[in-house]
Amino acid sequence: MPELPEVETIRRQLAPHLEGRTIEAAEIRDWRWTRPADPGLIATELTGARVEKVGRAGKYLIWALDGDRHLLIHLRMTGALLFDPPEEPPHTRARFDLDKGHVLDYVDPRRFGTAHLLHGAPARDAYLAERLGAEPFTPEFTAANLRAQARGRTAPVKSFILDQRRIAGVGNIYADEALFRAGIHPLRPAGKLTPAQWERLRGAIEEALAAGIDAQGASIDDFRHVDGARGSFQDRFLIYGREGEPCVTCGRPIRKLYVGGRGTYVCEHCQPRPRVRR
Numbered sequence: 087m088p089e090l091p092e093v094e095t096i097r098r099q100l101a102p103h104l105e106g107r108t109i110e111a112a113e114i115r116d117w118r119w120t121r122p123a124d125p126g127l128i129a130t131e132l133t134g135a136r137v138e139k140v141g142r143a144g145k146y147l148i149w150a151l152d153g154d155r156h157l158l159i160h161l162r163m164t165g166a167l168l169f170d171p172p173e174e175p176p177h178t179r180a181r182f183d184l185d186k187g188h189v190l191d192y193v194d195p196r197r198f199g200t201a202h203l204l205h206g207a208p209a210r211d212a213y214l215a216e217r218l219g220a221e222p223f224t225p226e227f228t229a230a231n232l233r234a235q236a237r238g239r240t241a242p243v244k245s246f247i248l249d250q251r252r253i254a255g256v257g258n259i260y261a262d263e264a265l266f267r268a269g270i271h272p273l274r275p276a277g278k279l280t281p282a283q284w285e286r287l288r289g290a291i292e293e294a295l296a297a298g299i300d301a302q303g304a305s306i307d308d309f310r311h312v313d314g315a316r317g318s319f320q321d322r323f324l325i326y327g328r329e330g331e332p333c334v335t336c337g338r339p340i341r342k343l344y345v346g347g348r349g350t351y352v353c354e355h356c357q358p359r360p361r362v363r364r
């Protein structure tokens with residue numbers, strides 16, 4: 087699933103193609119994409135709209151349109167946006183004809199992606215505030231903020247950092263990469279981390295995300311750039327997906343376990359397992 091670095095990669099690639107362009111025609115073929123809104127009504131409203139800015143919040147891509155309208159796109163599992171594909175790709179769920187003959191296709195084999203059109207910045211902000219916690223790389227993303235939210239929580243720290251209402255944009259890959267960088271076991275109860283550990287983890291989350299952005303995202307599944315190319319972060323994972331391989335720090339084999347049902351990679355030497363009190 088695309089996480090913050092993958093969505094940010096799409097945003098950076100899409101912005102120069104889309105900003106200042108007019109959507110001359112919009113065709114939405116999948117009612118699920120815009121539900122509960124009627125896809126025909128959304129397509130009508132998008133037709134003639136001018137894209138002023140392509141932004142991002144957490145894993146949401148945000149097209150700011152003229153008239154203070156905001157289209158929030160979430161790619162979920164397999165969503166992709168392809169600019170000027172050589173031919174129409176399979177699983178195209180929406181097609182946008184742009185000015186000067188350009189085309190943008192929204193492709194989604196598994197159809198979990200969503201699009202919401204919101205009117206006015208307050209509606210946009212309220213929608214996002216309900217769903218997203220602290221955004222990495224902003225001043226609100228502090229160790230003190232994270233620690234305050236985690237106080238008294240017994241859930242594993244990995245589940246805490248995957249919760250979008252706590253931290254925006256981190257998913258399974260970058261959670262494992264960050265916890266490894268911080269030397270923290272994913273099963274450690276979130277409420278038990280020390281201030282020093284929160285500071286390390288905060289920094290490690292931003293380092294892992296920045297490395298992912300630098301590599302233009304990870305393509306372990308369907309993630310594609312707007313020109314169809316793949317990201318390269320999957321070749322730079324420190325821990326994710328490396329079960330049985332030697333830890334880059336200590337050489338001991340990496341283990342796979344499950345935390346909250348999610349496959350999780352850990353070096354139990356560099357990330358000591360929390361002691362269980364009996």
Ligand SMILES: [Zn+2]
Nearest residue numbers: 333336353356
């Ligand atoms: Zn190790």
